[in-house]
Each structure stands twice: as C-alpha cells, then as structure tokens.
Amino acid sequence: MEKRIVTVQYNYDVAIVGSGVAGLFGACHMDPSLKVLVIAKREPDLTNTSLAQGGIAAVLDTVNDNQEDHIRDTMIAGGYENNPDAVRLLVSRGPADVRELMELGAVFDRNPDGSLNYTLEGGHCRPRIVHHKDSTGSEVQRALLAYVRTLPNVTIWEDSLVALLKKDTCFHLDVIQEHTDLIRHVNARVCLLATGGIGRVYEYTTNSKIATGDGIAFAYRLGARIKNLHYIQFHPTGFANKKDRETFLISESVRGEGGYLLNAEKKRFMQNYDPRQELAPRDVVSHFEMVETKRQNSNDLWLDISYKPADFIRQRFP
Template identity: 40%
Template sequence: MPTYDFIVIGSGIAGLSYTVKVADYFQQRQIPVKIALITKTVAEETNTKYAQGGIATVWDSADSFEKHIEDTMVAGDFVSDRKVVEIVVNEAPARLKELIAYGTDFDRQADGSFDLVKEGGHSDKRILHHKDSTGNEIERALLAKVKSYTSVDFFTHYFAVDLITQHHLGEKVTKDTPGKKCFGVYVLNLKTNKIETFLGKTTLLATGGIGQVYQSTTNPTIATGDGISMAYRAKAFVQGMEFIQFHPTALFNPGKKPSFLISEAVRGHGGILKNQDGSTFMEKYDARLSLAPRDIVARAIDSEMKKNGTDHVFLDTCHIPKEEILQHFPMIYDHCLQVLGIDMSQEMIPVVPAQHYLCGGIIVNEHSQTNIENLYAAGECSFTGLHGANRLASNSLLEAIVYAHRAFEKSVSEYGTQVLPEGIPSWNDEGTRHPEEMVLVTEMTRELESIMSNYVGIVRTDRRLKRAYDRLELIYLEHEELYRQSKITVPLCELRNMINVAYLIIKHARAQRENKGLHYNLDLIL
C-alpha cells in the first residue's frame, strides 16, 4: 500500500493549484514529501477546461470590493454567507497574480492593461479572460507547473471509489460520530482493473460537478458527482444541493451531450435574447434584460418556450462587428459554423438552458476543511457559502483558487501531526463477479437522467419532486443489488454516485420551502 503525505483527487483548477502550492512549499524548504494527484481520465479533462467566460476579480480602480461583494450577494438571493463573500472577493487579486505568475495568459488591450469585460449580474467590468477559452488556458498553465515538481506522482486513468475511514477498521461510523478521520482512498486502476489502496495523511477532494445527472448539461462526461458521493458515504455533511444552476444559453443541438456553452460573455458583449419571431422578451422579467443573473434568465427562457410551444430561443449577435466576434469568441464562432452552419455575425444562435453548475456540495469551513479530519474539499464539489442560491458569473474559478489556497495553508500547518493506523484492509470483492448485464447500468442511467430533467429541473412542483423520489428509490434498490454482486467498473460506480447525488438534490429540494434563487417551486408561490 503506497503511503502519501497528500492525496489530491481531481486535476481541475482547485486540485492543480493546491498541488502546486504544496509541492512548492516543501521544495523551498527542502523537505521531502510525496503527493499523489489522481484523476479518472487524462489530466486535462476537467470542468475547468470547459470554462469559457473568465474569472472575476476587482482589478480596476473604478471598481471596488464593495461592489463585487454586493453583486455576489444579490445574485445569490442573499443566501450567501457574507463573511465568505468578503474573504473571496478580498483575496481574489492576490490569487489572480499567482495564476499570472504561473504563466496564465489573460487577454490584454493595446496599452498592455487587461481586457476586463462585464457579465450578467456584475455592476462593473471585472472579468479577466483568455478569449472564450479561459478555463483551458488556466488548466494548461497549471498542468505545466505541476509537472515541474518531482514530489508529485501523477495517476491518470485512476477512478476514486471510496474514502477510507474508521468504518474500514470495523468501527461503526455515523454522521454523529465524533472524531471521524480520513486515511486515504480506494482507487480503481483502469489499466489493470484492480482496486488499489492509497493511504494518505491529508486528502483533498477537487472532483468538480454533477452535470451528468441531467440529460442536458454543459459539463463533461466525467462530471458524475464522485467526490460529493464519496464524502457523503463517509458521513461528511452536505448542503445546498437544491441549488442547481442552469446556464441560460447552451447551443440548441438535440442529442449532443455535453451541450456546447455559449458563454455569458457573449451577452456581456451585447448579445440579445429573442424569441423565434425576433421579438425581445427579457424586459418582461428584469430591468437588467439579457444581463440579469442566470437564475432569472433561465426561468425567463423556460417560460417563453412553454408559452410559445418552442424548443429554444435565440441569441442575436448580428449587430456586433464580425471582427469583434472573431477576436473575443473565436471558439464559439467556429463551433457554431462547423457544427450547425451558423455564422453568428449574420444569423441568430439557437439556445436553450442546460445544467451548468452546482451551488451546493460538501460543507467546508473557511479553511476548506470538512467535518471529517484530514479531509478537505475545494471547487465545485464543495459548499463554502459563497454562491448562496445562485452563483454569480465567473465566481466559480475564483472560489476554487481562493479555497485551494486556504486548504494549502491549513494542511501544511498540520503536516506531521497525522498518524495513520495499522491494519487498514485492502479492498475486498470476494464473491463478486464481472457484471454480465451492463445494459442494466446503461438503462438505469438513462432513466435517472430523465427523472432529474423532467421533475427536478428549472421549475419544480411538490408532485414532481415526490414522483422523482419514488422513481429514484426503485433505481437505487435495483442498482444496490447489482453493485453487491459485481466487480467494480467505472459505469457501475458512476451510476452509484449519480444516484447518491440525485437523492441529495431531491431531498434538499423537498425540504426547501421558500423560493430562492435557483430553487423555484410553483407550489410555493403565494
């Protein structure tokens, strides 16, 4: 059993920036440590890679921390923890300077200053970006930096199955058990199909989102809620799962999963939402029009589609000069042209809301610590309190780097204090066999996606939520029987995790008796 000082699960912005800082800290002090960076596919395949718009920070003297704080609170429907919002906004510039020092190339104007743009819900231009592929650029710079450290062992094509706690030593562990500890993780090596035991003194979950629970999502296929599910099974606390953000403008291209995102920045640059007859509609819903926060825009589009019996609306960019479109949105322009034959400088783009981001997750404190000792979480899988009931555009990458930094500070301060117990067992799959009925997993997954999309989407009702709960219970029972009998496979584990996540979303949505932000239940309207 390999033993590591630090285990990082996930290679997006949170996992990579944490790894860079830990590795650099000990290298500077010439202290030998072992860091394991585990990712379920290739290193660069993460939610971060697909982030188009940018990363928010107060950079210009005309802007202020107070305005960014207030914009975040308003977008979050004042459910956000103001103390957390202040921490993230105030620490943002320092974290952005580090990304730039790592080699991230944010777009600049002719005079050398950053090309700051404005997005929905923001009162000022404060979004740093790299054309329309900011996340990909950050991922590139961080990966190059991580690979320069000899203390980091990179494990690609390794699937994290379960966290190791006292439960695996034969102790009864419940959510109320005091002193719960994490000792590492059981991981499926996809090259050998064997479960390996990684012992770790400190473990960070940075596993991203849950988009694959829904039929239509902008998330990559790896976003199956693995970290949240593992933590929940280990008796970590979870909050805010009812707040599912649907991005208002995914490209309408039925059957394509993941959906291609038409960045918020396109509306920030002047794109206007219109119905299929060319009429505008956002004036009926919000004074900020197409630049209202995402929850408002997504519900407005959903309402217009239902009212008019259409399956999409349009985003009109025809009035924006083509050279500006090519300069700011080259990837979006090329995709629309190559995939649908649409020249967005001359034709409107068909768009529809798609699941985009989870505002809830594993509860962490201001140091990214969970309620399980030696277990940290950062990025989309965590719940810090920043986003409240609805995330403000371009605050997600920001939250990830701020909390990865805080996890780094706390975990290195505790280095050397953790003791791993003797007798942690290897994975036991005696009596199991290779699953012969993989079609069952495929069909259960499709049914799960359908349930969540039809009953737990942008607009909900009590009846829809109850139906979703009842249908999900049948899938859960069927899957549990198959899981107990089968050797571990990725599809089997991903479905297990998606069932866990779907249960939490439904449970929290049924418990939420007030319409706030992204949670909108027709039965709660007075």
C-alpha cells in the same frame, strides 16, 4: 477464465481527488516536503475547468471598481442565501489569486496599452472579468497543469477512478486504473476532494462527462454535512444539439459583449421580465428562458450578436 486483479499499495502525505483548478491550485500550494498525489478520473485536462469560457471575476482595477460593489453583486446574485463570510473571502482573495495564476503562466487578454482587458458578465454592475479570449478555463488549466508537472513532489495519475474512500487513522482510497487489472490502494494522511459538481447526472448539461458528484458522495459517507444541494445552476446558453447530452457551452461573455436573447419569433424578451435583461444572474436568465418557451409553446431560443462587426466576433470568440 477468471481475471487476475492486482492490488498495489502506495503511501502519500496528501491525496487530491480531481485535477481541475481546485485540485491543481491545491497541489501548487502544498509544502514541497510533502509527497502529493493528484488523481484524475480521465485525462488530467478533461475537467469542468477546461470547459469554462467567460473569465474570472476579480477587482483588479481599483480605480474604476471596488470590492464592496463586487460583494454586493455576489450577494444579490445569490439571493442573499450566500454565506457572507465566504463571499467576502472569495472577493478579497480573488485579485491575489488571479495575479498568482499569471505568475504561474496563465495569459489573459490585454488592451493595446498593456492593461488587462475586462469584460462584463451577468450579475456584475461593471466590467471586472479577466479572460483569455473565450477559453479562459482551458488557459488556466493549461498553465496550472504545466506548472504542477514541474513539481518533483507531485505525482499525477490519469484514467483513475476512486472506487472507495475510508478513514481511520488515515485515509484509504481504492483506485481503479482504467483499461488494466490494477487496483491501487492508497494510504494518505490528508485527502482533498476537488471533484467538482454533479451536472452530468442531468439529461442535458454544459458540464464535462466527469461531473458526477463523486466527491460529494464520498464526503457524505465520511460524515460531512451536505448543504444546499437543491441549488443547481444551469447555464443559460448552450448550442442546441439534441444528439449530444454534453451541450457545447456558449460563453456568458457573448451576452456581456452585447448579445441578445431572442424567442421563437426572433424578438427580444428579457426586458419583459427583468430590468437587467440579458445581464441578469444566470439562474434568473435560465428561469425566464423557461417561462418564455412555455409562453411561446416552443423550445426555440436564439442568441444573436450578428450586429457586431465580424472581425470583433472572430477575435473575441474564436
């Protein structure tokens, strides 16, 4: 028996492909007069954003920090391959964006006096990372999704896969609704691609199942110039579970709070490779982890923060 495929037409001013922080923040900033559609491949909160743990780097403490240092740290971490204008924009806009996230309902950890608690992460010269325990991404996702759902001009489709994207006088998207025989054909004046990275194409990754580079492929097919695809960052620390391709991320903040990387002999090794030790930028740490495993002829590496009080670990990394 042949399946009957039903196609339904929809018209929107803006179609946003992706429901992570980029897509939802974009939806928050659309003019209320615009009819906006957010398309989520799975559940709207199943995103790479939700998996992010450590926090957000922003110079909110202007007494002990400054934006020029943040720019310098970012350029160094990027090997000076960064676009300086993009870095400056990121750093200068960061504080206002974090404040807006708080206005939209995101809650970040604070000190007993009420001030924001800043932690340290690799590549930064001083603590400037605002965070929600060790689940910052999940908190940001929660707050943004809750706010977007209150907007009368925004519709969210979940379990929806964009199978085709074309452009002539407007954008045309064919959206397959999972577990149904329905194909939704969407016409939109503007299309925002916010689908995240491509980490899931690798055998082991800390990325979500949905991170398959769909948006990059769509943009390329529409004629966009794709740049720097060879820069793929692998997070240095994840729980070693060979049964699962989606490795459980262990926050960089564990090293920021004093965690040590140990080799197969349970000895620290980063001091042999980089003066920043465990707080070198992620790509540097990942590279020297590989060097150390080859030197040791063992894939075993350990992350040790056991010298810290148990109560601190439970509270900071629940």
